[in-house]
Amino acid sequence: MINPPTLTPEPELLTKHPVIAVMLSKTADYRVLSRSIGHSCVAPDPATIDDCDFDLCIIDLKTLLRFETGIRKLRARAAPALKPVLLAASEAELARANGYLGDLAEDVIRTPIRGVELTARIHNLLRLSRISEFQKLETKSTQSALKGTTRALRAFSACNERVIHALSEREMLSGICDSLVKDGGYALACVGQAKAYRNGRVKLLAKAGGFGHCIKALESGLCTKGTDQDPVALSLRSGRCQQSAIAEDSRDLSVVDNSATAQPLRTVIVFPLAIRGTEPETYLAIYSAEDKHFDDAELRLLQRMADNIVHGIRALREKSRRRRSEKRVRNMAYRDTLTGLANRSAALEALDRHLRHTGPFPPAAGLLYMDLDGFKLINDALGHDAGDEVLIQVAQRLQLAVRESDLVARQGGDEFIILAPYDAQDCLSTVDSPELIHVMSTIAERILEALEQPFVVRGREYHLGASIGISLCPGHACDASALLTRADSAMYQAKNVGGNSYRFFSCELSRKQQHRLDMENRLYTAVEAQEFKLAFQPLIDLTTSRTVGVEALIRWPQRDGSCISPAEFIPIAEETGLIVRIGSWVMEEALTTLRRWRSEGHTQLQMAVNLAIGQLWQPGLVQEVVSLLERFNIPPSALKVELTESSLMSDVPRMEGIVQELRQAAIDVAIDDFGTGYSSLSRLRALPITMLKIDRSFLVGTPDNQSAVKMVNSIRQMAESLGIQALAEGIETEEQWRMLQALGCPFGQGFYFARPMSETDLLERLRAEGKELN
Numbered sequence: 001m002i003n004p005p006t007l008t009p010e011p012e013l014l015t016k017h018p019v020i021a022v023m024l025s026k027t028a029d030y031r032v033l034s035r036s037i038g039h040s041c042v043a044p045d046p047a048t049i050d051d052c053d054f055d056l057c058i059i060d061l062k063t064l065l066r067f068e069t070g071i072r073k074l075r076a077r078a079a080p081a082l083k084p085v086l087l088a089a090s091e092a093e094l095a096r097a098n099g100y101l102g103d104l105a106e107d108v109i110r111t112p113i114r115g116v117e118l119t120a121r122i123h124n125l126l127r128l129s130r131i132s133e134f135q136k137l138e139t140k141s142t143q144s145a146l147k148g149t150t151r152a153l154r155a156f157s158a159c160n161e162r163v164i165h166a167l168s169e170r171e172m173l174s175g176i177c178d179s180l181v182k183d184g185g186y187a188l189a190c191v192g193q194a195k196a197y198r199n200g201r202v203k204l205l206a207k208a209g210g211f212g213h214c215i216k217a218l219e220s221g222l223c224t225k226g227t228d229q230d231p232v233a234l235s236l237r238s239g240r241c242q243q244s245a246i247a248e249d250s251r252d253l254s255v256v257d258n259s260a261t262a263q264p265l266r267t268v269i270v271f272p273l274a275i276r277g278t279e280p281e282t283y284l285a286i287y288s289a290e291d292k293h294f295d296d297a298e299l300r301l302l303q304r305m306a307d308n309i310v311h312g313i314r315a316l317r318e319k320s321r322r323r324r325s326e327k328r329v330r331n332m333a334y335r336d337t338l339t340g341l342a343n344r345s346a347a348l349e350a351l352d353r354h355l356r357h358t359g360p361f362p363p364a365a366g367l368l369y370m371d372l373d374g375f376k377l378i379n380d381a382l383g384h385d386a387g388d389e390v391l392i393q394v395a396q397r398l399q400l401a402v403r404e405s406d407l408v409a410r411q412g413g414d415e416f417i418i419l420a421p422y423d424a425q426d427c428l429s430t431v432d433s434p435e436l437i438h439v440m441s442t443i444a445e446r447i448l449e450a451l452e453q454p455f456v457v458r459g460r461e462y463h464l465g466a467s468i469g470i471s472l473c474p475g476h477a478c479d480a481s482a483l484l485t486r487a488d489s490a491m492y493q494a495k496n497v498g499g500n501s502y503r504f505f506s507c508e509l510s511r512k513q514q515h516r517l518d519m520e521n522r523l524y525t526a527v528e529a530q531e532f533k534l535a536f537q538p539l540i541d542l543t544t545s546r547t548v549g550v551e552a553l554i555r556w557p558q559r560d561g562s563c564i565s566p567a568e569f570i571p572i573a574e575e576t577g578l579i580v581r582i583g584s585w586v587m588e589e590a591l592t593t594l595r596r597w598r599s600e601g602h603t604q605l606q607m608a609v610n611l612a613i614g615q616l617w618q619p620g621l622v623q624e625v626v627s628l629l630e631r632f633n634i635p636p637s638a639l640k641v642e643l644t645e646s647s648l649m650s651d652v653p654r655m656e657g658i659v660q661e662l663r664q665a666a667i668d669v670a671i672d673d674f675g676t677g678y679s680s681l682s683r684l685r686a687l688p689i690t691m692l693k694i695d696r697s698f699l700v701g702t703p704d705n706q707s708a709v710k711m712v713n714s715i716r717q718m719a720e721s722l723g724i725q726a727l728a729e730g731i732e733t734e735e736q737w738r739m740l741q742a743l744g745c746p747f748g749q750g751f752y753f754a755r756p757m758s759e760t761d762l763l764e765r766l767r768a769e770g771k772e773l774n
Contacts, residue, residue, distance in 0.1 A: 018126050021054035024088070025062045033058065036115045037122060049074060056125050060088045060111075061097050064104060071104060082106070082132035084125040088113065148294060152301040155184025159305050163312035172312055173206035180286055181208040187265060188287035191273070194236055202232065205282070235270040236280050241303060243269035243294055246287075266291050269299070271306035275313050284309065336410040338388055339395035344417070347409035351419050351480040355473060364422035365473050366440035369487035370398075370447065373465035373499040375414040378457065386457050387414075390464070393455050401450040402443060417484070418443065436472055437504065444468045444502035465500030467491050476505045519564075520572055527578050527585075532556055534589055535756035538765065539608065539727065542741050542748050546769055549606035549640065551749065552590040553756050554582070570612070579614040586610075588628060591639070593759060595632040602766060608640040610672065613647040616654075622661040629667075636666035640691065644672050648687070656687060663688040670727070675715065685722055692719040696730025696750070703739040713743045720744075 020041045024030045034041035037058075044052040046063060049070040057071070064071065064087060075083045087105040089097035097108045106128065109121055158179035166172035173191045180189035188209035192202040231242035246265045267288045272280035284306055288294075294302070334346035342350070355363045372394065379387035391414065398408045398416060407419040420443050422436050447468065454461035469490030471483045486505040494503040526532065532554055539549035556564040573579040587609055594607045615621055629636055641662060648655045648671065662669050670691035671684075675698055694715050701708045712728065719726040728740050731750030740748055754765065 018055040019053070020122065021049075021052060021057040021059075023049070023057060023059040023063045023067075025060055029060075033113065033118075036113075036118060038119065039122070046070065055084075055129055056122060057083070057085045058088060058122075059085060061093050064100070068104065075104075082129050084129050086121055086125060148298040149301065151185045152294075152298040152305075155180050155186070156301045156305045158183035160308055163308050166312065166316065169313055169316055170206070172309070172316065174208070176284075176309060177206045177208035184286075186286050187289040189285070191282065191284050192232070193282050194232060209287070231268060231270040232283055232285065235272045235283055239272050239274065239280060241269060241271045241299065241306070243267065243299075245291075245293075265289060267293055269294050269302065271303065273306060273310050273313075275310055339392055339410050341395050341399075341416075342407060342409040344409060344411050347407060347411075347417050347419055348480045348484065350407055351483065354419070354421055355478060355480065363473065363478075364436060365483075366420040366422065366436065366443070367471050367473075367483045367487045368418040368420060368440065368444060368447070368502075369411070369469045369471075369484065369491045370416045370418065370466050371491055371495070372414040373467055373495075374462075375464060378462055378464075379414075382457060389457055390455050390462070394451070394464075397450040397453075398447060401446045406443065417487070418447070433472075433475060436475070440470050440472065440504075441502070444470060448500065448502070467494040467499045468502035469494055469505065470502060471505045519569060520576060523569055523572055523576070523578060526556060527581050530585060532582070532585065534586065534593065534759075536593075536759065536762045537749055537756040538754045538762070539606075539747060539749050540753045542728075542737065542745060545753070547605070547766060548747070549608055550762065551608040551642070552586060552593075552610075554586050555756075574612060574614050577614065579612045580618055583612050583615040584624070587625060591628050591632050591634060594634060594638060597763070598634065598638070600763070603638075605766075606638055606640055606668070608642055608670065610642045610644075611647075613644070616643070616647060616658055622658065622665060622667075625662075625667065626665050637668065640668040640670055642670045642672040642693070645674055649683075652683065659687050659689070663690075673729070689722075689724050691725045691727055691747075694726060694728045694745075699728060699730050699732075699736055699750075703735050709739060709743075712740070712745075716743055716745050 018039050020034075020037055020039050021044050022030050022034055022037075022041050023044065023046060024033065030043055042052070042054060044054070046067040047070070049067055052074070059071075064085075071085065075085075084107075085105040087097050087100060087108045088111050089108055090111050094108065094110060097105075101108065106125060107121055109117065159176045162172055162175035162179055166175060177189040177191060180186050186209075188207075190207040190209075191205045193205055194202045231244040235242040245267055265287045267290065269286050271284045271286075273282040273284060274280040275282055286302065334343055334349075335341070336343045351365065351367065354365055357363055375387065375390065378390055391410075394414075394416070395408065395410065398418070402408060402418055402420070405421055409417050409419070411417050420440060422439060448466060451464060451466050454463050456462075469487045469492070471477060471486035471490060473483055476486045477483045490503045490505040493506075494501050497503070535553045535555050536550040537553060538547040539551060540546070541548045554566055554570075556566075556569060558564060570579065573582050590607050590609050594605070597605055611621075625639070625641070626636070629639060643655075643659070648659075659669050668690040669688070670693055671689055672693050673695040674692050675695045692715070694712060698708060698712050698715065702712065703709055716726045725747060726745050727747035727749065728736075728745050729749055731737055731740065731748045731752045733752055736750075737748070737752060757765070
């Protein structure tokens with residue numbers, strides 16, 4: 001790295017007395033302030049501020065805003081040195097004034113101004129101004145010394161980008177030469193190959209720069225006299241970079257710059273590129289139109305660039321070799337060696353790509369699963385060689401029978417699959433099912449017709465048939481594996497009716513029923529394996545925006561990282577009775593978690609847990625909850641159970657008894673989704689409810705919809721009149737929050753404050769709230 005010269009500050013900077021420009025909206029303030037400063041003060045005309053010369057400007061916010069343009073011009077003209085501005089602002093103006101820091105001002109001082117504080121601020125800003133002046137001088141002084149390093153660094157960075165992103169050697173080398181000229185500012189750059197250099201010629205692989213008129217001279221050798229002085233020859237022989245001045249009698253070789261002015265080439269540096277083995281055959285030559293030789297720092301950067309080029313070319317060649325090898329392996333992995341057809345894996349991947357393709361038309365396809373009828377007899381009677389010969393003939397006939405866009409693959413043994421894409425361009429949003437069925441039927445019939453002709457094996461004719469099963473997308477499935485399964489099932493239907501025919505897959509159960517059955521089976525397994533987890537959504541004090549409780553929400557995570565919505569599996573759990581076991585797990589898991597939180601100091605946090613109607617019908621429910629609280633040493637007041645309005649109305653006397661039991665145990669009870677059921681005011685008054693949760697549907701359209709706002713307020717007032725706390729669900733905007741605050745609603749929850757989150761995220765939120773409180 002080039003060491004910059006030692007700078008001595010100009011005498012003017014050391015002896016100059018600072019001049020302070022004071023620009024205040026009140027003249028009296030100027031007189032008072034100028035007497036307190038202790039330096040020469042001027043009061044420039046704000047309209048011509050950009051023509052004034054001063055070291056520091058003290059200005060109030062009103063004046064700054066009025067003459068912002070002139071001050072910007074003044075500061076821009078002084079750059080990169082600093083023309084500091086001290087902004088005076090009252091207590092009421094501080095927030096706005098702080099917004100101009102770093103842009104129009106370096107510091108803000110509050111009015112009324114204290115003399116001691118003012119003196120200190122002025123001293124610091126004047127010192128900052130002088131330091132910036134020194135830096136300006138230093139920058140100007142070192143620019144010349146760093147020019148070579150800077151251009152090399154630009155070229156190094158640009159060439160590295162070329163090395164990283166190039167897809168071929170030609171692209172890389174051409175790009176590097178181009179970057180050396182355009183980004184590095186060098187006159188010429190070329191990469192040459194010198195296998196036949198003993199004959200005095202090189203082959204240019206890439207070049208850049210305005211030297212079209214001297215390419216022949218470059219290909220004949222470098223612009224120097226004799227091979228002993230030729231930097232290309234010296235560099236390739238020694239394996240090290242060589243730099244040289246261009247011979248005087250070769251100065252007629254010149255480069256044409258942007259101004260169309262011819263500049264003679266004066267210096268050249270050559271780097272050997274040992275791409276293969278240790279003896280280099282390729283070189284990189286960089287030419288300059290300046291007399292100055294390349295300095296050490298520049299040389300080191302260019303050498304690193306040359307090394308990167310070698311590594312980049314080697315990497316490209318290795319990638320190309322690996323790609324060819326992978327292609328061979330892929331052909332082996334995705335081709336059936338006997339018939340030459342695609343194999344099962346290739347067909348399924350092709351089908352999967354087709355189904356995942358995004359375009360203007362919906363993906364549609366048919367999958368034909370074919371099994372030969374009577375093949376086993378030939379294979380057993382004549383041997384595997386004869387069987388293989390038949391399979392080869394079958395493969396050939398299949399390829400002739402299907403459309404050009406169809407893919408024929410061998411599934412294994414005597415089974416084949418045909419992927420038949422369907423062109424849905426005539427129907428933009430839906431697939432024409434009758435047309436799709438017709439197209440697949442035509443393909444199946446052509447296949448059966450092609451197989452009707454006898455197969456000749458060892459001079460004798462044999463007849464074979466085929467059973468074909470067909471599955472469709474959409475209709476039967478939308479993923480490759482399911483389509484294959486359904487086509488296989490349909491193929492057996494064809495065999496069961498005598499073979500040599502085709503059948504489409506038929507659903508005995510609707511897709512909804514199949515999904516329901518599958519979900520039920522998976523739910524039984526999930527309950528046994530306890531595959532569920534809890535998420536927690538904060539309950540918020542709308543006055544302070546702090547978390548006062550959390551609602552435990554069940555989640556069913558899947559292997560792909562997604563979660564099945566409770567709205568999808570809870571109804572099934574209720575129908576099958578699994579809700580009781582699931583609810584017991586949720587309660588125990590929630591209280592286990594709450595015990596951990598309380599041990600960490602979160603003793604004021606209340607846990608809300610939903611109870612399903614199936615649980616409410618279980619004898620001993622309240623006692624079971626109380627026992628869990630005692631086991632975990634948790635006070636009952638730390639738990640709140642939430643019951644839906646509809647569940648309370650299912651068997652009013654029984655539900656009233658359960659609520660009474662819960663309250664007698666000091667457990668809070670909330671009505672969830674209030675407003676969606678049919679509870680009466682008299683019934684509500686009879687229940688010892690502690691909280692009423694306003695259903696999220698009432699907040700839709702608020703605060704713009706005044707009718708909705710009035711409805712929310714009516715529910716809140718009703719709850720308040722009954723001595724019940726109100727909580728609004730589904731708060732999604734700040735406007736809704738502000739509206740509820742204005743209405744006097746004490747609590748709320750919703751995505752505006754927080755989505756359901758993991759235990760780790762919740763604890764982090766609570767810690768952050770604790771820090772804010774402190």
